Amino acid sequence: MRIAVVGSGYVGLVSGTCFADLGHEVVLIDNDESKLAALRRGEVPIHEKFLPELLARHRGQKIRFSNDLRAAARDSQAVFIAVGTPPTETGDADLSYVESVAREISGAMDEYTVIVEKSTVPVFTSQWIRTIILRNGAAPAAFDVASNPEFLREGTAVSDFLYPDRIVVGVENERCAEVLRHIYAPLTDGSYYRRADAIPRPDRAPASPPRLIVTSARSAELIKHASNAFLAMKISFVNAVATICESVGANVQQVCDGIGTDSRIGPRFLNPGIGYGGSCFPKDLMAFRAVARECGYDFRLLDEVIRINEEQRHRFLRKVRGVLWTLRGKRLAVLGLAFKGGTDDIRESPAILLVQELLREGCRVSAYDPAAMPRAQEVLNSSVEFTQDPYDAATGADALLILTEWEEFAVLDLARLRKLLKYPIVIDGRNLYDPATMAAQGFTYHSVGRPAALTGDLPAGIRADKGGPA
Ligand code: NAD
Numbered sequence: 001m002r003i004a005v006v007g008s009g010y011v012g013l014v015s016g017t018c019f020a021d022l023g024h025e026v027v028l029i030d031n032d033e034s035k036l037a038a039l040r041r042g043e044v045p046i047h048e049k050f051l052p053e054l055l056a057r058h059r060g061q062k063i064r065f066s067n068d069l070r071a072a073a074r075d076s077q078a079v080f081i082a083v084g085t086p087p088t089e090t091g092d093a094d095l096s097y098v099e100s101v102a103r104e105i106s107g108a109m110d111e112y113t114v115i116v117e118k119s120t121v122p123v124f125t126s127q128w129i130r131t132i133i134l135r136n137g138a139a140p141a142a143f144d145v146a147s148n149p150e151f152l153r154e155g156t157a158v159s160d161f162l163y164p165d166r167i168v169v170g171v172e173n174e175r176c177a178e179v180l181r182h183i184y185a186p187l188t189d190g191s192y193y194r195r196a197d198a199i200p201r202p203d204r205a206p207a208s209p210p211r212l213i214v215t216s217a218r219s220a221e222l223i224k225h226a227s228n229a230f231l232a233m234k235i236s237f238v239n240a241v242a243t244i245c246e247s248v249g250a251n252v253q254q255v256c257d258g259i260g261t262d263s264r265i266g267p268r269f270l271n272p273g274i275g276y277g278g279s280c281f282p283k284d285l286m287a288f289r290a291v292a293r294e295c296g297y298d299f300r301l302l303d304e305v306i307r308i309n310e311e312q313r314h315r316f317l318r319k320v321r322g323v324l325w326t327l328r329g330k331r332l333a334v335l336g337l338a339f340k341g342g343t344d345d346i347r348e349s350p351a352i353l354l355v356q357e358l359l360r361e362g363c364r365v366s367a368y369d370p371a372a373m374p375r376a377q378e379v380l381n382s383s384v385e386f387t388q389d390p391y392d393a394a395t396g397a398d399a400l401l402i403l404t405e406w407e408e409f410a411v412l413d414l415a416r417l418r419k420l421l422k423y424p425i426v427i428d429g430r431n432l433y434d435p436a437t438m439a440a441q442g443f444t445y446h447s448v449g450r451p452a453a454l455t456g457d458l459p460a461g462i463r464a465d466k467g468g469p470a
Helices: 010-021 033-040 051-058 069-075 096-108 125-135 157-162 174-188 217-248 252-260 281-294 300-324 350-360 373-379 390-394 407-411 414-420 435-440
Strands: 002-006 025-029 063-066 078-081 113-117 143-147 166-170 211-215 331-335 364-368 384-386 399-402 425-428 444-446
Touching: 002 010, 002 069, 010 025, 010 051, 010 063, 010 078, 010 157, 025 069, 033 063, 051 157, 063 069, 069 096, 078 096, 078 174, 096 113, 096 125, 113 125, 113 174, 125 143, 125 217, 143 174, 143 217, 166 174, 166 217, 174 211, 211 217, 217 252, 217 281, 217 300, 281 300, 300 350, 300 399, 300 425, 300 444, 331 350, 331 390, 350 364, 364 373, 364 390, 373 384, 390 414, 435 444
Parallel strands: 002 025, 002 078, 025 063, 078 113, 113 143, 166 211, 331 364, 331 399, 364 384, 399 425, 425 444
Antiparallel strands: 143 166
């Protein structure tokens, strides 16, 4: 099929590239000329595994880049809208980018076209898109609007797109559903997975092809908000449990193993840490909260999820203060700036927020992240020293803080690290290490929801996270 994808960011670029890998002809649209120029030069503006390979495979063949939205809409059987939907001051989603796309394509649909919202949007948006397109002169029979929420996660976006748990399409009629079934057929009929050049199946991928779930547009819009709110709730729940574990001296990892083996709960997303961030959970929770408010429902559970998430960051900062006593003038090594491992995205990153807080408290910070440093340099002031690798960051530091769960941070050369640090203190916001191993390697090690591993001349029973020395 001929597909236009409007917005060539994390979602649009990945979706469009994967559509090309499924065999469709794709034009990727953006209004950011510098991004388009970079893409045309063969650069890949975001850090995502497999994206460079797929772009190289299809650039100039099945993928074109353009800023001409109207021409693309005229030539395409389906137009996917994947522009940003940032929060407004009140927490509602700002839908002005979506609206401007709808307005612009309204006069350009000569043949039947399906407009697909892939951006995360509040319930009723598809209805609004239809209204805007009609107001701007399109014939009612010339188009349909569908909702096809995207569940990919940054860091594993390409694999998530090609090996999804399910595909949700919200439509109002069978003709429109048929177009979307056709687009996703190589995944739902399994033919993509039999190809020799298919992107490799990730370990956690379901064994059978994904189910295409057809719903009303409103249900599809709610599925996306409800999914993200539920996942964020799982994270805040386990972080609250971690707090109790710290108070009673239990180990949250053991607790999570115990509850995660219950098939009704499941082990995934039970990772305590410094809280969720990124461009989706924080804004989608606020938007879902606003939707509920407009419907007359006071969804206070979501307020609590957000509160626990913010508190988790403050608790971590208190832990750092508890371990180091005073912060002013201390030099801290920070590993990780991205909001999660595998991505260069720092939007709403708890790591960035923590570094900013440490700077405000008078710390000096040397930081390393495998992908996010160029973006971090744009928001962190010049007092942060960006280093070549984790060991450079650690050299001479009073303590090492792990703030993002990059795989490479879980396999550091501990003996080398201990020698480089001024004091062998590691405060791990992502629980990447086993406390007993760290103690055996001579570290004072603090993590989230697990007893600290204290070495050296510490009186038994004194816990840094309770305000005593470490
Ligand atoms: P992004 O900021 O990375 O990309 C948006 C792109 O749209 C930018 O390149 C921007 O230049 C372009 N754009 C904006 N207005 C435009 C217009 N009028 N015409 C053409 N291009 C335009 O955003 P993203 O992270 O890809 O998110 C896009 C949407 O997908 C959001 O609603 C988000 O909530 C949702 N989503 C994101 C993720 C994720 O992990 N990032 C996952 C699922 C859903």
